[in-house]
Amino acid sequence: MSTTTPEATRTPGTRPAPPRRRHRDDTRLALLFILPASVGLLVFLVWPLITGLYYSFTEYAILTPAQWVGLENYRTMLTDPVFWKSLRVTVLYVLINIGVQTVVALLIAVLMQRLTQSTWLRSIVLAPYLVSNVVAAIVFLWMLDSQLGIVNIALQAIGFDPVSFWASETWVIPTVALVNVWRHMGYTALLLFAGLQSIPEQLYEAARTEGAGEWQLFRRITLPLLRPILALVLIMSIIGSFQVFDTISVTTQGGPSDASKVLQMYIYENAFAQYQFGYASALSVALLVILVIITFAQYFLSRAGESDLD
Amino acid sequence: MTTTDAPVTTTAHAAAPAPSARPRRRLSPGRLAAWAVMIVILLITVFPFYWMLRTALSSNTALATNPSSLLPVGFSLGGFARVFGLQDVDTAVSQGGSGASITFWQYLLNTVVVATSITVVQTFSCAMAAYAFSRLRWRGRETVFLVFLAAMMIPQIFTLLPNFVLIKNLHLVDTLLGIMLPSLFISPFAIFFLRQFFNNISREVEEAALIDGASKVRVFFTLILPMSSAPLATLGLLTYMTAWNEYFWSLMVSYSDSSRVLTVALAVFRAQSPNTGTDWAGLMAATLVAALPMLILFALFAKRIVNSIGFSGIK
Numbered sequence: 216m217s218t219t220t221p222e223a224t225r226t227p228g229t230r231p232a233p234p235r236r237r238h239r240d241d242t243r244l245a246l247l248f249i250l251p252a253s254v255g256l257l258v259f260l261v262w263p264l265i266t267g268l269y270y271s272f273t274e275y276a277i278l279t280p281a282q283w284v285g286l287e288n289y290r291t292m293l294t295d296p297v298f299w300k301s302l303r304v305t306v307l308y309v310l311i312n313i314g315v316q317t318v319v320a321l322l323i324a325v326l327m328q329r330l331t332q333s334t335w336l337r338s339i340v341l342a343p344y345l346v347s348n349v350v351a352a353i354v355f356l357w358m359l360d361s362q363l364g365i366v367n368i369a370l371q372a373i374g375f376d377p378v379s380f381w382a383s384e385t386w387v388i389p390t391v392a393l394v395n396v397w398r399h400m401g402y403t404a405l406l407l408f409a410g411l412q413s414i415p416e417q418l419y420e421a422a423r424t425e426g427a428g429e430w431q432l433f434r435r436i437t438l439p440l441l442r443p444i445l446a447l448v449l450i451m452s453i454i455g456s457f458q459v460f461d462t463i464s465v466t467t468q469g470g471p472s473d474a475s476k477v478l479q480m481y482i483y484e485n486a487f488a489q490y491q492f493g494y495a496s497a498l499s500v501a502l503l504v505i506l507v508i509i510t511f512a513q514y515f516l517s518r519a520g521e522s523d524l525d
Numbered sequence: 526m527t528t529t530d531a532p533v534t535t536t537a538h539a540a541a542p543a544p545s546a547r548p549r550r551r552l553s554p555g556r557l558a559a560w561a562v563m564i565v566i567l568l569i570t571v572f573p574f575y576w577m578l579r580t581a582l583s584s585n586t587a588l589a590t591n592p593s594s595l596l597p598v599g600f601s602l603g604g605f606a607r608v609f610g611l612q613d614v615d616t617a618v619s620q621g622g623s624g625a626s627i628t629f630w631q632y633l634l635n636t637v638v639v640a641t642s643i644t645v646v647q648t649f650s651c652a653m654a655a656y657a658f659s660r661l662r663w664r665g666r667e668t669v670f671l672v673f674l675a676a677m678m679i680p681q682i683f684t685l686l687p688n689f690v691l692i693k694n695l696h697l698v699d700t701l702l703g704i705m706l707p708s709l710f711i712s713p714f715a716i717f718f719l720r721q722f723f724n725n726i727s728r729e730v731e732e733a734a735l736i737d738g739a740s741k742v743r744v745f746f747t748l749i750l751p752m753s754s755a756p757l758a759t760l761g762l763l764t765y766m767t768a769w770n771e772y773f774w775s776l777m778v779s780y781s782d783s784s785r786v787l788t789v790a791l792a793v794f795r796a797q798s799p800n801t802g803t804d805w806a807g808l809m810a811a812t813l814v815a816a817l818p819m820l821i822l823f824a825l826f827a828k829r830i831v832n833s834i835g836f837s838g839i840k
Contacts, residue, residue: 346815350815496686
């Protein structure tokens with residue numbers, strides 16, 4: 216599994232004999248080979264990064280050219296109550312979504328590790344991840360319907376009051392968060408499960424002969440050795456979670472009374488309902504900054520790079 | 526970068542052979558309880574799929590009076606008929622539909638065109654780039670690769686609005702090309718993933734072909750690509766699914782039937798609720814139609830997809 220290439224031995228100054236020459240330098244061919252991907256990279260990733268930043272300093276209604284307004288959008292943002300509300304809503308969503316999802320996924324992964332290696336079972340667990348957010352949203356819109364939804368009928372059958380999952384300001388964010396847990400928990404579980412495979416079985420055997428119980432095995436072996444993978448998975452999931460949009464766009468559109476207006480929803484509204492591309496771009500910059508801070512903070516806090524296995 | 530490298534290479538190989546050396550233990554109460562929890566989780570996972578089917582095969586009037594039966598109520602294929610535009614307006618309205626025109630054939634076709642084009646072109650373009658980063662020798666290779674790797678960190682949200690402006694200026698709004706263009710040529714993740722694999726292909730085979738006089742282009746097409754058919758297939762599947770399920774970008778770019786993909790069509794269908802109440806039977810038939818191709822693809826390639834998860838997730 217050596218991934219290092221013997222390039223290092225190449226000496227750039229020397230002129231090799233003609234037959235071996237074309238092995239030495241492939242610059243022209245390489246440029247040709249990376250051309251399509253580079254065009255894609257420059258036009259649709261790097262250029263938007265620059266223009267997006269530029270738009271955030273402009274007033275831009277898309278039909279008329281952008282007008283430079285300096286920090287105006289950012290000043291507006293700081294005093295915009297809807298922005299702060301959407302930020303709170305987004306953070307609440309991420310906390311519930313990631314909290315529940317990580318615990319459930321870890322539970323599934325450990326159960327699979329202890330019980331079975333079956334590909335069948337892993338396939339079933341992954342199935343929700345294969346349908347789109349939109350499909351998941353609509354199915355749960357139906358199942359959690361306040362009158363005809365099967366969940367409310369079941370709740371009433373066991374003596375609870377029906378819950379208006381989508382129309383209540385208290386319930387709407389937990390509802391959306393749990394719908395997305397349903398779609399992503401299997402995927403996250405499989406990532407963690409792959410991580411668990413790298414923990415040597417002998418460690419468990421040894422601990423068991425010392426008389427350790429399942430909970431101790433989990434606390435003393437699984438959790439510490441899984442930490443690097445867990446940290447990576449967490450960073451990925453949180454970044455994904457902050458970008459929640461599909462589910463809300465299909466179900467509540469941000470309602471009731473902004474209770475589910477997450478940042479992305481607010482950005483979309485500003486851009487496509489109000490045609491304020493400049494302000495929407497400034498909001499995206501804010502979201503980007505949040506994501507960058509979280510990535511770095513988590514990376515350092517969790518010591519993601521280190522593994523106790525080494 | 527080494528931290529992202531490590532899990533990729535290790536899990537890619539650890540996931541393949543399932544080590545079943547563990548001794549079979551007796552069914553202790555603890556294990557029984559663990560299985561019970563697992564079965565509850567599986568039920569939660571599977572039930573919504575069943576409910577989709579059950580509702581799609583029911584009629585709206587029966588759903589309103591008997592919402593709790595576990596089997597289809599007032600069995601009807603009307604939902605599917607509405608989804609494919611096979612019902613006239615009066616019948617549709619009388620069965621609880623909105624009567625608005627919906628032609629899922631068109632959306633299905635659009636989605637297939639978009640997902641297929643993205644998968645084929647992107648995989649090929651990324652395989653070429655990955656080969657250049659893995660096997661060709663040129664100045665600045667590592668630096669350029671780092672730039673590509675850094676691009677992997679750009680969250681989608683940040684490129685959506687500027688890309689919309691770009692597509693609009695190219696007059697490609699409301700076209701399929703406009704939907705596919707931003708992801709047509711590049712996925713930094715795909716390049717990273719394939720480069721990792723190319724790095725592990727033995728050099729000797731390649732050297733032998735080169736000594737026999739084959740060009741590097743030929744080596745790429747006749748040796749490297751065929752030898753990588755397994756990871757290319759896995760990558761292709763994942764790309765296809767991602768493209769199929771994409772919603773936000775398509776929502777921005779597509780306005781009319783001509784460029785509408787399934788996810789957007791579903792959202793539109795859902796928003797067209799008639800006054801009498803939502804057309805749940807039709808809506809569930811529509812979600813089923815949108816999800817079924819992916820579920821079939823998954824059923825065919827479950828093992829490959831499931832085993833790929835360990836490393837594909839490190840995006």
